[in-house]
Amino acid sequence: MKDPYRQFVRPLLFHGVTLDPEFLxxxxxxxxxxxxxxxxxxxxxxxxxxxxxxxxxxxxLAQTCWxxxxxxxxxxxxxxxxDGAGARAWPLLGFGFAELGTVTRYPQxxxxxxxxxxLVKDEAVLNRMGFxxxxxxxxxxxxxxxxxxxxPPIPIGINLGKSKVTDLADAxxxxxxxxxxxxxxxxxxxxxxxxxxxxxxxxLQAADQLGPILATLQAENHDGKPLLVKIAPDLAWPDIDAVxxxxxxxxxxxxxxxxxxxxxxxxxxxxxxQTGNPVAEEAGGLSGAPLRQRSxxxxxxxxxxxGGTLPIVGVGGIFTAADAWDKITxxxxxxxxxxxxxYEGPWMVPRLLEGLLTQLExxxxxxxxxxxxxxxx
Ligand SMILES: Cc1cc2nc3c(=O)[nH]c(=O)nc-3n(C[C@H](O)[C@H](O)[C@H](O)COP(=O)(O)O)c2cc1C
Numbered sequence: 150m151k152d153p154y155r156q157f158v159r160p161l162l163f164h165g166v167t168l169d170p171e172f173l174x175x176x177x178x179x180x181x182x183x184x185x186x187x188x189x190x191x192x193x194x195x196x197x198x199x200x201x202x203x204x205x206x207x208x209x210l211a212q213t214c215w216x217x218x219x220x221x222x223x224x225x226x227x228x229x230x231x232d233g234a235g236a237r238a239w240p241l242l243g244f245g246f247a248e249l250g251t252v253t254r255y256p257q258x259x260x261x262x263x264x265x266x267x268l269v270k271d272e273a274v275l276n277r278m279g280f281x282x283x284x285x286x287x288x289x290x291x292x293x294x295x296x297x298x299x300x301p302p303i304p305i306g307i308n309l310g311k312s313k314v315t316d317l318a319d320a321x322x323x324x325x326x327x328x329x330x331x332x333x334x335x336x337x338x339x340x341x342x343x344x345x346x347x348x349x350x351x352x353l354q355a356a357d358q359l360g361p362i363l364a365t366l367q368a369e370n371h372d373g374k375p376l377l378v379k380i381a382p383d384l385a386w387p388d389i390d391a392v393x394x395x396x397x398x399x400x401x402x403x404x405x406x407x408x409x410x411x412x413x414x415x416x417x418x419x420x421x422x423q424t425g426n427p428v429a430e431e432a433g434g435l436s437g438a439p440l441r442q443r444s445x446x447x448x449x450x451x452x453x454x455x456g457g458t459l460p461i462v463g464v465g466g467i468f469t470a471a472d473a474w475d476k477i478t479x480x481x482x483x484x485x486x487x488x489x490x491x492y493e494g495p496w497m498v499p500r501l502l503e504g505l506l507t508q509l510e511x512x513x514x515x516x517x518x519x520x521x522x523x524x525x526x
Pocket of ligand 1: 486
């Protein structure tokens with residue numbers, strides 16, 4: 150498969166001109182917003198081309214989960230499209246689903262820049278964005294306008310976080326506001342209590358704090374939409390046990406494992422170019438290749454503890470079909486990628502899906518659902 154991204158774009162962006170990663174990120178979202186915009190004429194022209202390039206449609210990759218149809222198991226992870234700018238473009242890029250957000254009750258600017266760093270030698274990203282977003286009401290307005298003309302053909306998740314200005318003690322009401330605002334527009338919802346970049350947020354993973362949030366949201370969940378919780382890779386096993394217990398108590402649809410890590414072990418990059426500081430001293434969450442193994446371990450653990458009864462969305466360091474296969478056979482029903490997609494580019498999606506089909510054939514399995522948790526059997 151020809152891959153102009155890896156041939157031309159990545160060398161230029163990652164090793165040639167040194168454009169600010171956040172600037173590039175926003176220009177990518179502008180492009181996606183344009184590509185997804187409705188209407189006929191010249192604007193509609195790239196769409197069939199994009200579909201041909203990036204979509205790989207095969208019944209063996211399709212699954213039904215939570216009553217939703219996923220044409221393939223690979224989704225876009227939260228954080229790339231916080232304000233839903235590209236909401237209508239993600240299906241064109243071959244993703245089986247996309248998660249928008251994290252969105253908070255109040256609009257907020259996030260942390261001071263620079264706050265997004267590439268660690269190219271490690272195939273990793275370090276970020277301390279701090280939930281920069283336009284707020285739940287703005288996202289609801291945008292999706293209301295988009296969905297009025299065209300509901301996307303893939304499931305859309307919405308990831309909810311706590312506003313920085315809201316006290317931890319008032320977190321449940323903060324999440325509830327966003328949940329109510331966005332309820333009509335999401336196919337599933339995620340309680341994000343695992344970002345390292347909002348002070349105190351990860352303490353909400355503790356059972357006594359998370360329980361009331363989940364109870365509050367489920368009380369509002371009148372149509373029984375799937376509600377998931379996203380956890381950090383840095384939790385100790387007993388803490389993960391406590392979240393699993395809550396997931397069962399509050400009838401959650403699944404868990405997303407994992408968010409970025411605060412660990413800095415085994416990195417080749419010592420110093421951040423932009424700041425001149427040692428990576429170990431820079432605040433933020435690390436994603437990409439260095440997270441791969443730990444997130445897979447967490448998936449294994451959750452699958453084992455739940456006997457495979459709780460769907461897991463596996464995320465962390467997925468670049469290739471082999472990475473994806475490891476997470477599926479560890480127990481992930483669905484997958485997400487963020488950093489891998491930045492490094493590998495948009496042809497990563499069909500390449501990875503093609504590789505999953507090869508794995509199915511090699512293991513004489515008839516569909517991807519049969520591979521979920523395979524390493525436990
Ligand atoms: C720049 C950046 C911003 C992110 N923002 C969010 C976010 O707002 N909410 C969230 O739940 N996860 C966020 N994440 C975490 C990703 O969704 C994902 O869990 C993590 O990056 C691991 O996957 P990856 O190795 O494929 O990137 C962010 C990741 C990156 C790199």
